[in-house]
Amino acid sequence: MGLLEAIIISVIAASTPLLLAAAGELVVERSGVLNLGTEGMMIMGAACGFAGAYLTGSTFVGALFGIAAGAALSLVFAALTLGLAVNQVAAGLALTILGIGLSGLIGAGFVGERITPAPRLYIPLLTDLPIVGKILFGQDGFVYFSIALVATIWWFLYRTRAGLVLRAVGDSHTSAHALGYPVLKIRLLAVLFGGGCAGLGGAFLPLAYTPFFIPGMTAGRGWIALALVVFSSWMPGRLVAGAYLFGAVTILQLHAQAFGLGIPSQLMSALPYLATVIVLVLISRARGSAGSVAPASLGIVFVPDR
Amino acid sequence: MSNPVPVSNPPARAPLLQAIGITKLYGSFLANDSIDLDLFTGEIHALLGENGAGKSTLVKTMYGLIQPSAGELRWMGEKLELSGPSDARGRGIAMVFQHFSLFDNLTVAENVALGLDGVESFAAMSARLAQVSRDYGLPLDPNREVWRLSVGERQRIEIVRALMQNPKLLILDEPTAVLTPQEADQLFTVLFRLKSEGRALLYISHKLDEVKRLCDTATILRGGKKISTCDPRQETAASLARLMVGAEIGEVKATTARATTIxxxxxxxxxxxxxxxxxxxxxxxxxxxxxxxxxxxxxxxxxxxxxxxxxxxxxxxxxxxxxxxxxxxxxxxxxxxxxxxxxxxxxxxxxxxxxxxxxxxxxxxxxxxxxxxxxxxxxxxxxxxxxxxxxxxxxxxxxxxxxxxxxxxxxxxxxxxxxxxxxxxxxxxxxxxxxxxxxxxxxxxxxxxxxxxxxxxxxxxxxxxxxxxxxxxxxxxxxxxxxxxxxxxxxxxxxxxxxxxxxxxxxxxxxxxxxxxxxxxxxxxxx
CATH class of the missing domain: 3.40.50.300 (P-loop containing nucleotide triphosphate hydrolases)
Structure with a gap:
């Protein structure tokens, strides 16, 4: 296995959890809800996903545990922001803090344990092809699923009536309500979907990336996923590009450190975050002339009058 | 112009929609206090009243957005219980909102699709949209986003969307508030045509001259109660205003000689x-x-x-x-x-x-x-x-x-x-x-x-x-x-x-x- 091949494979692995979590958040934000609790839902997904896989010995069951944990935590968020009309930013931040704490508690008994990492696809001949074989046909299920997920989300948003209604709710909840659409119900479903995706993104870490659980192992990936949604200007296609760009910067700085360039390693580790900030600034500057593309009702609490 | 689909009429002079004792309580506040109202086909009925008189509450009830606390609606003689706006649309009740219920970042066609109940394909709907907007002389570009359009064009979307449901009853909440006089005239032509097609129209406006010109009947609300039902053509703008406010409205006058100086x-x-x-x-x-x-x-x-x-x-x-x-x-x-x-x-x-x-x-x-x-x-x-x-x-x-x-x-x-x-x-x-x-x-x-x-x-x-x-x-x-x-x-x-x-x-x-x-x-x- 050549160096290039190894780098690409590790880039994909670094990008996949970001893509999973960001894809869910994109749907949530398209419905007009800003859930800043992605980091909390991811780490809960990691802890519960590892617990599930360790107890049953199945990566698949672990992934389901991760999805359920993320969705369950997002239900708390939905109850607060949709049911009680609490400020979404505050509720999202609280959710992250809750998730980090709770996952530490749940995962405490599993620290130091190991599991078998998720199996990788192997198709005779195809996977054995030089260079592209391992990259295209030798990944684990999470990777293929994440790409399929984004494609499905694109199809859903732009090609189905339900997707149109979701975008409409995010654009103007008052208009949607006046036309008789159940705004809160649609948002609840979106939030649960986003929670499940974040949970799965988190579960990817102990199930496929490293075969063990450590508290706080999401290490800010939830926040990067949130930034990616803005970076993508709420468009699924750009989300893939953004996630892989970020994954690439993360991996390349590791390799650069290994080469010993004489740059402090802390600075190198900060590079991905720095890159995100720079890209976000560039994007919002470039967009200045075209107007904002954020869903117009994003983050605004809706209380129907009846 | 091609002929629109004829609307089936109930027996002559039986009301199409009847509101009987509609009452809506918000906490202890009576927004509607046992209001009776009869709407007939082929008639433009004005609903008048000051801000807070209860007009919006009443029409939202008729559109299924609000459930009345007491009283009932009757549709062609039968009791009507609306579960929501899509239920109302299904029966032939359409509404044009005062604050447009549009989505700025979606296209005209998408906006129209959202106001219908999605039984036809998007392509069929787009074709019908082009047809209806041409028939009624309300030109629209289906692929433009709403934020690019003028206020008059936005209202056109609302009206075309309502017409595409082929409604028996069309409710319009202050449709001319934002239009130029010429745009308003154009709208009136459409409204007269809808009336002649045998539809019932309920028209809310603050502009009394308009009401006198357009409407056959007027119902006046004040403080959530129905004050009177009259023929606006027999009234003067001043007498209608008096009914709405419950007191004489003084004419505004310049008080002093207006010295125009520097x-x-x-x-x-x-x-x-x-x-x-x-x-x-x-x-x-x-x-x-x-x-x-x-x-x-x-x-x-x-x-x-x-x-x-x-x-x-x-x-x-x-x-x-x-x-x-x-x-x-x-x-x-x-x-x-x-x-x-x-x-x-x-x-x-x-x-x-x-x-x-x-x-x-x-x-x-x-x-x-x-x-x-x-x-x-x-x-x-x-x-x-x-x-x-x-x-x-x-x-x-x-x-x-x-x-x-x-x-x-x-x-x-x-x-x-x-x-x-x-x-x-x-x-x-x-x-x-x-x-x-x-x-x-x-x-x-x-x-x-x-x-x-x-x-x-x-x-x-x-x-x-x-x-x-x-x-x-x-x-x-x-x-x-x-x-x-x-x-x-x-x-x-x-x-x-x-x-x-x-x-x-x-x-x-x-x-x-x-x-x-x-x-x-x-x-x-x-x-």
């Missing part, structure tokens, strides 16, 4: 790039307002009025210092506060969020515009008694009705909050007052109070600039009227010479020479 507000060749992508470029705007004069600026919303207000109030700076001159001082580069110190006062269009901070008390809101020039601040400390005094004085002078002495701004009704905002500025006796849409969405009683106050202020020698879309209002109070179109301000014309036709054509961008052709085109579309 110019107090001068706008000199003001050009300005918009600061947001959807804004309008101001092109060489020049005008002067003398002391003792009211200058009206007419125009359809979105032609640069917002930009003009921002640069006059100091929210944006002009290019050159002397583009704006207040009482002889070059003010183009002064802040809002400094302009207030020069004796200017500003009333923006948007009451909540621009004119006031909605969640702050009235006294705090009084301080927000009054701190520079009204001695409400003592060495950096707020003089609370003084701010409360301002609230009390405004309340008394302008008859602001509110539940408490010092409530949150958002808790006041539109008309009362507007009286407070205008009153707050007028009590400071500004030398120059710039006010945008002073009576937007305000009922007749409150509007009369505000207009009278503006006239009185100018009678005391102040220069008043009124930006308004309401031509009747400008005709009532302005001495001269100029029209804003695409960022350009026309020469002001004396109010006495400003006919509706003349202003309407200027508002549509026609120069005097082109007006003949414009009219013909309009007839062709409406025919």
């Amino acid at each position: 110019p107090r507000l001068l706008i000199n060749d003001l050009s300005l790039e918009p600061d947001d992508p959807h804004g309008v470029l101001l092109k060489g705007v020049s005008v002067e307002v003398k002391g003792g004069e009211i200058l009206g600026i007419a125009g359809v919303a979105g032609n640069g009025q917002d930009e003009l207000f921002a640069v006059l109030s100091g929210e944006r700076f002009a290019e050159h210092e002397d583009n704006v001159i207040i009482d002889g001082h070059a003010a183009g580069h002064l802040t809002v506060t400094d302009r207030r110190r020069l004796g200017a006062a500003f009333v923006p269009e948007e009451r909540l969020g621009h004119g006031t901070a909605p969640r702050m008390k009235l006294s705090e809101n009084a301080l927000l515009t009054g701190h520079a020039a009204s001695h409400m601040v003592n060495h950096g400390f707020v003089d609370r008694p003084k701010t409360l005094e301002t609230v009390d004085k405004t309340t008394k002078t302008f008859d602001v009705r509110k539940a408490k002495r010092d409530p949150e701004a958002a808790s006041l009704s539109g008309g009362n909050l507007q009286k407070f905002i205008v009153g707050r500025e007028i009590l400071r006796e500004p030398g120059v007052l710039i006010v945008s849409q002073p009576t937007w969405g305000v009922d007749a009683g409150a509007a009369a109070v505000i207009r009278q106050a503006l006239l009185d202020l100018s009678g005391r020698g102040s220069a008043v600039l009124v930006i308004s879309q309401d031509l009747d209002e400008l005709a009532e109070i302005a001495d001269r009227i100029a029209v804003m179109f695409h960022g350009h301000l026309s020469e002001p014309i004396a109010a006495a010479d400003a006919t509706r036709e003349k202003l309407g054509l200027l508002m549509g961008g026609a120069s005097a020479a082109a007006s003949g052709g414009e009219k013909e085109a309009m007839h062709a579309v409406g025919a």
Whole structure:
């Protein structure tokens, strides 16, 4: 296995959890809800996903545990922001803090344990092809699923009536309500979907990336996923590009450190975050002339009058 | 034009929709108090009343958005219980909302699809949309996003969307509030056609002349109760207004001889790039307002009025210092506060969020515009008694009705909050007052109070600039009227010479020479 091949494979692995979590958040934000609790839902997904896989010995069951944990935590968020009309930013931040704490508690008994990492696809001949074989046909299920997920989300948003209604709710909840659409119900479903995706993104870490659980192992990936949604200007296609760009910067700085360039390693580790900030600034500057593309009702609490 | 699908009629003179004793309670507040109403096919029925009289609550009940606390609806003689708007649409009830229920970032076709219940494919729906909009002379480009469209075009979407349901009953909530006179005429042609097709129409409007011209029956609400049902053609605008308000509305009059003296507000060749992508470029705007004069600026919303207000109030700076001159001082580069110190006062269009901070008390809101020039601040400390005094004085002078002495701004009704905002500025006796849409969405009683106050202020020698879309209002109070179109301000014309036709054509961008052709085109579309 050549160096290039190894780098690409590790880039994909670094990008996949970001893509999973960001894809869910994109749907949530398209419905007009800003859930800043992605980091909390991811780490809960990691802890519960590892617990599930360790107890049953199945990566698949672990992934389901991760999805359920993320969705369950997002239900708390939905109850607060949709049911009680609490400020979404505050509720999202609280959710992250809750998730980090709770996952530490749940995962405490599993620290130091190991599991078998998720199996990788192997198709005779195809996977054995030089260079592209391992990259295209030798990944684990999470990777293929994440790409399929984004494609499905694109199809859903732009090609189905339900997707149109979701975008409409995010654009103007008052208009949607006046036309008789159940705004809160649609948002609840979106939030649960986003929670499940974040949970799965988190579960990817102990199930496929490293075969063990450590508290706080999401290490800010939830926040990067949130930034990616803005970076993508709420468009699924750009989300893939953004996630892989970020994954690439993360991996390349590791390799650069290994080469010993004489740059402090802390600075190198900060590079991905720095890159995100720079890209976000560039994007919002470039967009200045075209107007904002954020869903117009994003983050605004809706209380129907009846 | 092809014939529309005929609407099946119930037996003659049996009401299509009957409201019997409709009552809606919000807590202890009676929004609707056992209202009866009969709507017939082939009839345009007006629903009149002041703000807060219960009109919106009643029509929302008929559209299934609100469940009544008591009473029932009957549809073609049978009891009707609506589970929601899509249920109402399914039975043939359509509604055009006052505040459009549109989605700015979606296309026209997507907006229309959302108002239908999705039984046909998107392609079939788009084809039908093109057909209906052509049939009724309401042209629309299905692939444009709504934010690119003018207000008139946006309303066209609402109407076409309603027509595509082939409704038996069409409810229109103040559809002409935002239209030019010509656009309104075009709408009336469509409404008459719908009536002749045997549909029932329920029409809410504040404009009584319109109601007299258009409607066969009128029901008047006041304080949630039905006051009377009458034939508006037999009534005068004044008698209808009396029924709505429950008291005589005084005609506004200039109080003193209006001495026109030196110019107090001068706008000199003001050009300005918009600061947001959807804004309008101001092109060489020049005008002067003398002391003792009211200058009206007419125009359809979105032609640069917002930009003009921002640069006059100091929210944006002009290019050159002397583009704006207040009482002889070059003010183009002064802040809002400094302009207030020069004796200017500003009333923006948007009451909540621009004119006031909605969640702050009235006294705090009084301080927000009054701190520079009204001695409400003592060495950096707020003089609370003084701010409360301002609230009390405004309340008394302008008859602001509110539940408490010092409530949150958002808790006041539109008309009362507007009286407070205008009153707050007028009590400071500004030398120059710039006010945008002073009576937007305000009922007749409150509007009369505000207009009278503006006239009185100018009678005391102040220069008043009124930006308004309401031509009747400008005709009532302005001495001269100029029209804003695409960022350009026309020469002001004396109010006495400003006919509706003349202003309407200027508002549509026609120069005097082109007006003949414009009219013909309009007839062709409406025919």
